[in-house]
Amino acid sequence: MFQKNISLKPINTFGIDAYAESFVSVTSLNQLQDIISQYKDIFILSGGSNILLTRNISKPVIHLNLKGKEILEIPNQNKVYIKAQAGENWHEFVLWCIDNDFGGLENLSLIPGNVGTSPMQNIGAYGCEIKDTFYELEALEIASGKIKVFKKEDCNFAYRESVFKNTLKDQYIILNVTFELTKEHHKLNISYGAIQDALQKKGISNPTIKNISDVVIAIRQSKLPDPKDIGNSGSFFKNPVISKEQFNNIQKAYPQVPHYPLSDTSVKVPAGWLIEQCGFKGQRYGDAGVHKNQALVLVNYGNATGKEIFELSQTIKQTVQKKFGISLNIEVNIV
Numbered sequence: 001m002f003q004k005n006i007s008l009k010p011i012n013t014f015g016i017d018a019y020a021e022s023f024v025s026v027t028s029l030n031q032l033q034d035i036i037s038q039y040k041d042i043f044i045l046s047g048g049s050n051i052l053l054t055r056n057i058s059k060p061v062i063h064l065n066l067k068g069k070e071i072l073e074i075p076n077q078n079k080v081y082i083k084a085q086a087g088e089n090w091h092e093f094v095l096w097c098i099d100n101d102f103g104g105l106e107n108l109s110l111i112p113g114n115v116g117t118s119p120m121q122n123i124g125a126y127g128c129e130i131k132d133t134f135y136e137l138e139a140l141e142i143a144s145g146k147i148k149v150f151k152k153e154d155c156n157f158a159y160r161e162s163v164f165k166n167t168l169k170d171q172y173i174i175l176n177v178t179f180e181l182t183k184e185h186h187k188l189n190i191s192y193g194a195i196q197d198a199l200q201k202k203g204i205s206n207p208t209i210k211n212i213s214d215v216v217i218a219i220r221q222s223k224l225p226d227p228k229d230i231g232n233s234g235s236f237f238k239n240p241v242i243s244k245e246q247f248n249n250i251q252k253a254y255p256q257v258p259h260y261p262l263s264d265t266s267v268k269v270p271a272g273w274l275i276e277q278c279g280f281k282g283q284r285y286g287d288a289g290v291h292k293n294q295a296l297v298l299v300n301y302g303n304a305t306g307k308e309i310f311e312l313s314q315t316i317k318q319t320v321q322k323k324f325g326i327s328l329n330i331e332v333n334i335v
């Protein structure tokens with residue numbers, strides 16, 4: 001059932017030409033259970049949009065392709081529960097919800113990857129995160145082969161974090177995710193200035209979820225490089241949260257520093273701005289580089305290796321540390 005020596009280049013958005021020694025596409029739960037009864041040390045690959053492959057993978061690579069969507073309606077309530085299987089493409093799923101007038105995911109339009117991976121780092125964009133609409137997920141425990149239900153409180157969701165990236169890393173395979181969405185009277189989130197401006201420009205004062213999805217798609221297309229054109233994995237680093245005191249010191253030297261106060265004592269600073277101040281924006285080193293419009297996005301111009309991109313990320317990290325005293329954390333999963 002396994003294929004040997006398969007290039008993963010078409011299945012990772014960085015376009016890194018790393019190989020899987022053995023590779024299988026899994027389309028049913030039975031098939032997955034059968035595999036994990038034989039192999040415990042495996043690598044799960046979904047959309048490949050949040051990984052940097054720095055070497056070939058010797059563990060069996062399981063490409064998760066479980067498909068399907070179910071609607072569970074609650075009579076007389078403004079709620080609908082949608083269960084989607086892990087291998088459903090995230091953006092197609094969001095568009096399907098919008099076509100059915102199910103509200104809640106519209107701000108997360110056009111994020112690459114699959115539904116099953118969305119809770120891994122609590123994907124987020126334009127003021128929303130999946131924790132806002134997440135109801136529960138089912139995951140297969142690799143050690144026991146048992147299926148466990150995780151409610152929101154079990155997932156420890158935080159900014160680009162969940163229990164699956166931390167204490168339970170590599171222990172569970174997420175099989176499906178259920179979202180609690182609205183059927184009508186949608187709770188729109190237009191807190192982001194860019195969304196408000198785009199709606200205003202289009203003369204839309206009473207937006208629908210489709211209007212919001214459309215403007216989010218347009219904003220993302222204008223800002224982020226499409227992995228089809230240039231290999232990348234979106235934001236490479238997380239935006240750091242620093243103390244108010246440290247922020248005040250930086251602001252003295254750089255009065256224009258963009259920032260988002262999180263509490264009386266902590267401030268979030270855009271990692272892209274810090275990287276840009278260190279002079280990396282638009283720089284190219286062989287085929288590895290920093291995107292010309294988005295310093296937070298590292299790119300592969302064609303034949304960069306994962307190691308070269310990783311080394312560039314370390315140079316950036318050290319330079320930012322030296323200049324600002326801020327330690328950047330990587331968002332992408334380094335393999």
Ligand SMILES: Cc1cc2nc3c(=O)[nH]c(=O)nc-3n(C[C@H](O)[C@H](O)[C@H](O)COP(=O)(O)OP(=O)(O)OC[C@H]3O[C@@H](n4cnc5c(N)ncnc54)[C@H](O)[C@@H]3O)c2cc1C
Nearest residue numbers: 046047048049050112113114116117123124173174233234
């Ligand atoms: C252009 C671009 C823009 C992006 N914008 C955003 C954004 O706005 N917001 C955001 O949050 N993210 C963003 N991302 C990152 C990425 O899209 C998300 O993290 C996405 O959820 C990754 O899904 P995937 O299926 O591609 O995961 P993969 O890259 O296949 O896997 C990521 C990790 O999860 C593990 N994994 C995968 N599936 C499962 C599973 N079912 N069970 C257990 N473990 C699993 C893998 O082993 C790996 O460690 C962007 C990426 C790109 C390329």
